[in-house]
Amino acid sequence: MKALTGIRVMDFTNVLAGPYCSMMLANMGAEVLKVEKPYLGDDSRHYGPHVNGESAYFLSINRGKKSVTCDTKTEEGKAFFRRMVEKTDILVENLKPGAMERMGLGYDALKEINPRLIYVAVSGFGHTGPYSPRPAYDMIVQAMGGVMSITGTPGGDPVRVGTSIGDIVAGMFGAFGAVNALYMRERTGLGQKVDVAMLDSQLAILENAITKYAATGIVAKPMGLKHPSITPFEAYRTKDSWIIAAAGNNNLFAKLCQVTGNEALISDPRFDTNPHRNQHIDELSDYIQAKMYAHTTEEWMKIMTDAGIPCGPINTIDKLFSDPQVEARHMLVEVEQPGIGKLKVAGNPVKMSLTPPQEELSADPAPELGANTREVMLSLGYSESEVEDYLNKFQNKDKAVKD
């Protein structure tokens, strides 16, 4: 048994923020019905990289879900949607605010059908406030939310965080809200609406940059590869790539000086305390960097780890696929995907002791578009002939478009 075994989620979402949210719920054992528009499905089914014409990107965020096609622009589709809502614990959507209401499927309408429904809306700017109707994408909220202005090299241009944290962090807060609402429902019998904005979520992860401005008026700037308050704590170039080394106290600083052949610096009055090292950060960097070219990153990793100095390589993505810790933690798991074959995707980072470990060693495939429409309709009490009519109208066209 997993934490959310027996919980049904309707995943009426597209691309990343919403699908990531429902993937987290699927990882916890929820049954996730991806409700997709007929013919095309989730937009990300058409995003690269493709393998044999199938989107590996879609697979990576939608593994372990089921797929139901439902055209919510038709009355027939709306009726099907509402019948699913009656039997659903959590609905996740990431449309623009107001779009669900225009279809008659907003929270206020759906809670009349199912007062126990938990309705999670993940949107760019949230369901209130002056920017609410505006469209947003990951890069736009990364820009507006401030993280881009503090990421980059000192004096250089701002840069985007290389992964879509604008989407993903919002999906994570949405999933957290969903399970909190589920727990509250156990005690009150009531569902509720969880409204998560991508912009809000960016504010929530800024930590010291907000505090610094609030307390001192100083506007944080990009720091490249240096730490804002601990020295030395930065990246050095080695013979073959890079290494991060961190000496957060005088004892570790002395060890770092010893292993790099900089013993004279230990008692140097410029470097004898962390505040002094912060003051003379550039000189100190130069002394240490000068010695770092002598060995490869792997050699330095051994030397520093043996000396107890916190350190780590800057891994490129390929390195993760052969890292023994990543393997031991099952953080890259295999999916056997029809049409694609075996492909590795990121595993579940939340390791729960009551979840049987063998359930986390691989992941279930992503669904073919509409693969579960029939079973879901039958389970809701549609008759065989109603199901056939519906499938003739929509589902067969899914296949036609694909063929």
Added chain:
Amino acid sequence: MKALTGIRVMDFTNVLAGPYCSMMLANMGAEVLKVEKPYLGDDSRHYGPHVNGESAYFLSINRGKKSVTCDTKTEEGKAFFRRMVEKTDILVENLKPGAMERMGLGYDALKEINPRLIYVAVSGFGHTGPYSPRPAYDMIVQAMGGVMSITGTPGGDPVRVGTSIGDIVAGMFGAFGAVNALYMRERTGLGQKVDVAMLDSQLAILENAITKYAATGIVAKPMGLKHPSITPFEAYRTKDSWIIAAAGNNNLFAKLCQVTGNEALISDPRFDTNPHRNQHIDELSDYIQAKMYAHTTEEWMKIMTDAGIPCGPINTIDKLFSDPQVEARHMLVEVEQPGIGKLKVAGNPVKMSLTPPQEELSADPAPELGANTREVMLSLGYSESEVEDYLNKFQNKDKAVKD
């Protein structure tokens, strides 16, 4: 009532990953007892920025919690810790793996006292695997987890993400695991251990970079301010700063050409489809950029928003403090902190409809070190004289150190 009203959390954590996890639980209404070492408390009480000698940084991550001092190196302290565990729903710790066990306070020992206990461990590399005993910091897992290798300008050095996503994302997965375990406990009566690693959490947010390598063998690289697959979708310099503009389809592309005076590009065969635009991205950027210097970011925001083109400024941190959407969503809330006065901190990004909105308009202050030791001891059945003995031994020294 909030989602976690009535739930007690012991927050035996330091600095960021663990405290962020328990702050999320506090935001949902849990009573969080910060269990701190006497005299010094959480290390971050000594981190800047300071206001009147108090750490604003500590305040920002520990607002709304209580503080209990407990020296777990003494038998007396261990006994107090265990008595708290008996009355606790969720324990969060972020010590190095093995440290709790060496004190006799590991999960296996604590579940004997309280089988309903949910034990959340947030650590650098997790409680299993070959790197488990190694120390880690945010920058080290950002480096090892791959995000640094895909963040930065094309061809330039890797850079650290400007906020501590190595810590924060792990804290978020920890909080998600905690509430899932709470929900599972409602149905099974059993607590469990939730083991979250900072490195694992980095893998979990890499999305397309992992898929791209798994599917094609291509190692993702930093892309600066461009989007990996949509063109045009990037940052342009304006008369006074920057703007992000995104034209994800031909219709939006035509509008962007119109507002920038580039009508001739609309039917240019180099730019007539998104794949073509991706192929000729540098030429297209140059054409659009050349026109962008004509107006300020604010002027372009109005022009593009009116035209329906998704866009956003690259906000520096100060801009967030006057943004109308941030204000409307209560994402910067005021804390009235003794010793500091009024200070703004990030609000709760998870907006729950059953939580009274007025409870989210401000935040409670962070606790003085040991402020709640007495009340917690009395509530656990310690006698007045036992409490006095304990406070004389530890608490008064807290004050002495501070004075």
